[in-house]
Amino acid sequence: MNTALYFAKRYLFSKKTVNAVNIISGISVVGVLVSSASLIIILSFYNGLEKLIFSMYSAFSPELRIEPATGKGFVADSALTAQLNNRPEISNYREVLQERVLLRYGDAQYIATIKGVTLDSTIPQSMDTLLQDGHFALQYDGEEYAVMGARVQGMLGVSLRDESRFIEVFSPRKGVRSGINPMDDFTMRTIRPGGVLRYQQEFDDLLIVPMAFAREAVGEFSRVSAIEINLMPGSDVAAAQRALSTLVGNDYLVKDREQQNPTLYKIVRTEKWAVFVIIAFTGIIALFNIVGSLTMLVIDKKKDISVLMGLGANDGLIRRIFFYEGLLISLIGCVAGLVLGLLFCISQQALGWIRFGEGENLVTDVYPVDIRYSDFLLVFLTVFAISALISLVASRLSVKQTVRLS
Template structure:
């Protein structure tokens, strides 16, 4: 029989001599409850925002990408790369040619980035979700079309409905300098815009064209900037990445989505954990209510402790009683808070209780939330460990003060 636990349970739920102690104990439980619920709700909110940000990026980013370790361009006609075209696990294989260029449209100029790809290189399910206007078309009836970033459209004032005006693409011609006619120093090609991509920093300045058009505009017919592809079996991505890296050697780098944009993933995680630590500090302040509750309880049960000591109990047993009391307050409050947090997140996910202000966001109509079991584990152990430490030192100090008070008497 665990005697300290039995006493602690009795003291927690029994009525105290002084009614204020019941109120302070209730406040302690509510403080832990609110802290736990707030932590789980905010972490789940960040999970939802993280999922939206990464999914928007993932729609355009390939699952795997091969780049040269040094330099911008490389020859893709090597056996290990060519095998990928025949690999049954590889989807939407495409060679990429990407470079900075000068764009001109209706007497306006803008420096953007041309990205030449195969017409079917992006998952067809993602094409429409990437656009805010027009259609995702790169080739129709052997005519090349472009899909442009929102930044390109905004700076050049491009209308995809206007079929008369085309975008002029200027690229420096290799090996030509100080020509009598400055126009001879550039490759100049024109293309009709077909669609506009959603606003996103990673591709706002892009103009996406068929790779054949990009080769003509850049004057680069044999080399590519990268190779991008998707994988049928998502569970094999890491294995395929490692195998490819081994086959290609040190001259190439094989990147997954996180490695293609490490800043995005890092920022999302840093923001999430920063909020977690800030809320944890606030929770610590709330958990200090346990100190007041235990101190008052020690004074209230002074006579009971004297009886226990006369029966042979030592200071360690008395200290354990109040330590368990503080621990039970925190576990009760934390468990209830996690349940309330879960219910709120469940209702938000299924019914969208809190709506996004109308017109402020075109992507979502209610604040996104995503539940993760690991968050519940983290919050429970965080609250339990902090409250356990507070309870331990509070019980120890309170019992020591009680002993001093007894000696004085």
């Protein structure tokens, strides 16, 4: 039997001679409870926002993307496409051609990125959830349409209701010297606007068009910028990435979603852990209440300490008693806070009573929550480590003078 732990439990739950000791101990427990619950709630809410942002990005971004290791494009020959067709884990793929172009709509002009995609592959219906207006259709009844980013639409003032006006796309002619008429140096094509994507940094400057239109507009008829690949449901993305990297060789890069847009993933995760550190510091302040609680308890149990020393207890045993006392206070508060935070997150998932403000134009008006049990382990270990350090220091400082006097 652990003697120090036994005495610590008795001291924690027994009535103290000074009522202030009970109050201070209760304040310490509540402080740890509130900080632990806050950590879990904040992490779960950030997990939900992270999942929502990544799901929106994933609807537009392929699971894997093949790009040239050097240069802006490559030739997708029959040998490469045959290798992709023979991979059982690949659901579909599409060739992509991207280039900077000048757009004009009426009197407004804007430099954007044209993105041509092949139409022989199925465009995911989930892309319709990214639309602010219109439809994600690049070809309808034999006519070609363009889907643009929100910034392109805003800068040009494009109206999807005005069917008489088209977007003009200008691109420099390749291999043509400057002539007397500057317009002879550019290729100009027109296309009807069909949809506007929601405001999101990743595709605000895009003008998505059929591949045939993009090739004519930029004057590139053989090369592509990338091949975007979607895998079969349940496929191991990391394993497929390694296999494709071996298949295509060192002349190409095979990127997953995080590698395609590292800035987005880094920002989202950095914000989450920055908030975690800030809330953890507030929890550390709450844990310092243990110092006052242990100091008052040592004063209250001065006679007990004298009796224990008379029975042969050494300084180490006395310190361990109050060290375990501090740990019990923090762990009880931590466990209660984790349970309270879990119940709060479950109620938010079920009832959705915390909502975004009206008019935010988001996919959902309810704050998303994603409960991850790794966060519970992280919070528990964080509280345990900090409380163990504080309890160790507090028990040594509080007991030192009392033991000397005893």
